[in-house]
Amino acid sequence: MFVPKVFQTLKEYTKQQFLKDLVAGLIVGIVALPLAIAFAIASGVSPEKGIYTAIIAGFIISAFGGSRVQIGGPTGAFIVIVYGIVQENGMNGLIIATFIAGILLMVMGFARLGSVIKYIPHPLVVGFTTGIAVIIFSSQMKDFFGLQMGTVPADFISKWELYFRHIHTINWNAVSIALATILISIFFPRITHAVPGSLVAIISTTVVVQLLHLPVETIGSRFGSIPSSVPVPAFPQLTLQTIKDAIQPAIAIALLGGIESLLSAVVADGMIGGNHKSNLELVAQGGANIASALFGGIPATGAIARTATNVKHGGRTPIAGMVHAVTLLVIVLLVGKWAALIPMSCLAGILVIVAYNMSEYETFSDIVRGGSRGDTAVLLTTFFLTVIFDLTIAIEVGMVLAAFLFMRRMIQISDVNMLLRENGKADDPLAVEKFDIPKGVEVFELNGPLFFGAAYKFKDSIKLIEKPPKVLIVRMRNVPIIDETGLHTIKDVVRTCEKDHIRLVVSGLQPTVFESFKKSRLLFRIGKRYVVPDFNFALQVAREVLNESAG
Numbered sequence: 001m002f003v004p005k006v007f008q009t010l011k012e013y014t015k016q017q018f019l020k021d022l023v024a025g026l027i028v029g030i031v032a033l034p035l036a037i038a039f040a041i042a043s044g045v046s047p048e049k050g051i052y053t054a055i056i057a058g059f060i061i062s063a064f065g066g067s068r069v070q071i072g073g074p075t076g077a078f079i080v081i082v083y084g085i086v087q088e089n090g091m092n093g094l095i096i097a098t099f100i101a102g103i104l105l106m107v108m109g110f111a112r113l114g115s116v117i118k119y120i121p122h123p124l125v126v127g128f129t130t131g132i133a134v135i136i137f138s139s140q141m142k143d144f145f146g147l148q149m150g151t152v153p154a155d156f157i158s159k160w161e162l163y164f165r166h167i168h169t170i171n172w173n174a175v176s177i178a179l180a181t182i183l184i185s186i187f188f189p190r191i192t193h194a195v196p197g198s199l200v201a202i203i204s205t206t207v208v209v210q211l212l213h214l215p216v217e218t219i220g221s222r223f224g225s226i227p228s229s230v231p232v233p234a235f236p237q238l239t240l241q242t243i244k245d246a247i248q249p250a251i252a253i254a255l256l257g258g259i260e261s262l263l264s265a266v267v268a269d270g271m272i273g274g275n276h277k278s279n280l281e282l283v284a285q286g287g288a289n290i291a292s293a294l295f296g297g298i299p300a301t302g303a304i305a306r307t308a309t310n311v312k313h314g315g316r317t318p319i320a321g322m323v324h325a326v327t328l329l330v331i332v333l334l335v336g337k338w339a340a341l342i343p344m345s346c347l348a349g350i351l352v353i354v355a356y357n358m359s360e361y362e363t364f365s366d367i368v369r370g371g372s373r374g375d376t377a378v379l380l381t382t383f384f385l386t387v388i389f390d391l392t393i394a395i396e397v398g399m400v401l402a403a404f405l406f407m408r409r410m411i412q413i414s415d416v417n418m419l420l421r422e423n424g425k426a427d428d429p430l431a432v433e434k435f436d437i438p439k440g441v442e443v444f445e446l447n448g449p450l451f452f453g454a455a456y457k458f459k460d461s462i463k464l465i466e467k468p469p470k471v472l473i474v475r476m477r478n479v480p481i482i483d484e485t486g487l488h489t490i491k492d493v494v495r496t497c498e499k500d501h502i503r504l505v506v507s508g509l510q511p512t513v514f515e516s517f518k519k520s521r522l523l524f525r526i527g528k529r530y531v532v533p534d535f536n537f538a539l540q541v542a543r544e545v546l547n548e549s550a551g
Contacts, residue, residue: 002279004064009068013319024309024320031306032058034347035074036054037051037342040053040298042076043074043078043079045298050074052295052296054325055325055328055332056288056325057297058300058321059321060288061300062325064284065284067277067281068268069272069318069321071324072321074298076355076358078257080135081253082298083154085097085249093245093246095296096293097250098299099289099294103286104250105254105282106282107286109285117258117259121378123402124402125263128382136351138156147163149162174217174345180204181198181201181350182349182353198350201346205343210341216343216345218342219341222344229333235294252395256301257300261281262281264302264307265281267308268311271308285300285301378405382395435536443472444474447478449483450476451483458489458493494522504526504530507531508533508535
């Protein structure tokens with residue numbers, strides 16, 4: 001389970017596939033460069049932090065991950081969390097949160113929670129993804145319009161208030177560059193897919209700005225030169241207080257990173273007909289984030305767009321992802337200093353496209369128009385909490401709300417029916433109506449999970465018995481699971497039957513429920529004779545009890 005995919009793919013590796021992986025890795029590395037810089041700047045950190053993350057985390061995710069084609073690195077999904085952490089706790093707080101998130105991801109992987117994360121409700125994922133897209137878009141308005149203002153506040157409403165307050169400072173040169181970047185990124189792929197449109201936009205706008213000496217802000221004018229080297233790893237400065245401050249955002253980073261990486265892996269599986277190892281992928285993501293933190297980077301996860309680019313250009317093994325990381329390293333070492341000339345408005349244009357692509361506006365609209373009220377509530381709650389308040393709060397509240405709605409649905413499909421109100425299907429040969437029920441026997445049918453949300457139905461239904469019968473048969477053939485509350489409810493029924501001298505007979509226990517009865521000693525309390533495999537046996541035992549009582 002925890003053997004990296006790269007070892008499996010190398011067993012049948014060929015020279016032809018290596019050449020394809022090499023080309024794909026080179027192209028993805030070029031695509032990743034402007035994105036890594038843009039995501040870092042949008043997150044409130046210097047541009048080289050994004051590049052370090054793409055190199056180190058990208059290599060580890062490919063080398064030790066559970067997907068054949070996953071490309072890892074900084075993504076737009078983390079911008080909101082990272083920006084908030086940097087504003088509140090500084091770069092050291094971000095490094096500690098990333099480090100802890102990496103540990104949490106590894107624990108989740110070794111605990112085999114990868115399959116669980118994949119089942120997080122879709123409206124929840126769409127809600128915070130669309131919310132993130134709105135925040136990314138709004139965070140770029142300063143650079144998009146070249147506004148002369150101070151630091152952009154993290155709060156959504158305060159951000160737009162400040163924008164409108166400084167609207168008179170628009171730099172039309174910056175606006176022109178941003179619009180040109182968007183148009184080139186959109187239309188250049190119609191000419192050729194050999195070179196990424198975003199890279200063409202960066203090169204062309206940078207050349208124009210330098211040749212015409214346009215008065216626009218560049219990476220260099222804001223952050224200084226970009227180092228042409230990789231830093232020495234350093235352990236973060238940990239104190240009890242910094243760990244306490246970092247725990248909540250670290251959990252959000254780990255959850256978001258896990259969701260994004262596994263979602264990307266699932267999409268990649270569909271493109272190549274593969275099958276990823278979700279738990280190993282979480283372990284690799286955790287290791288990548290720990291390493292990124294040690295090198296002063298930012299959080300990393302699987303990047304869907306870069307993964308799709310890898311697949312489209314022939315990448316089929318983790319070698320392509322490793323080449324992508326090496327490509328970035330070579331670029332940094334050889335031409336990294338030239339990145340300081342890139343206009344900030346150009347990066348803003350690239351991030352506006354990123355925000356549009358991740359907005360999922362069509363899916364958002366479909367859920368609002370055609371989804372259930374519960375799904376719509378989860379979607380809108382998560383969306384507005386992400387935009388107005390905080391992504392961490394949005395994920396926590398969204399998960400709790402989704403859990404409550406899930407319990408409500410389970411309660412709705414769980415029911416308890418007495419014989420006279422049996423709702424069994426007419427074509428069900430095992431429906432209670434098909435059997436001859438002796439006088440003095442009452443039958444209850446339980447359907448669906450008997451957990452804490454549905455157990456009260458059984459309690460209330462038992463109270464409806466007007467005259468205590470001599471035998472009470474509880475039919476549980478359609479109960480797939482039972483929790484401690486359900487077991488406690490059955491124990492209450494056992495006590496009531498003992499007090500009223502009613503013989504309780506239980507039939508049709510499924511294997512998991514039977515084991516729960518056994519561990520809780522309910523088999524002993526009821527008596528093995530009276531826990532029978534099917535309804536025919538239950539009626540036979542009931543007749544024996546009636547005969548013994550008559551004798």
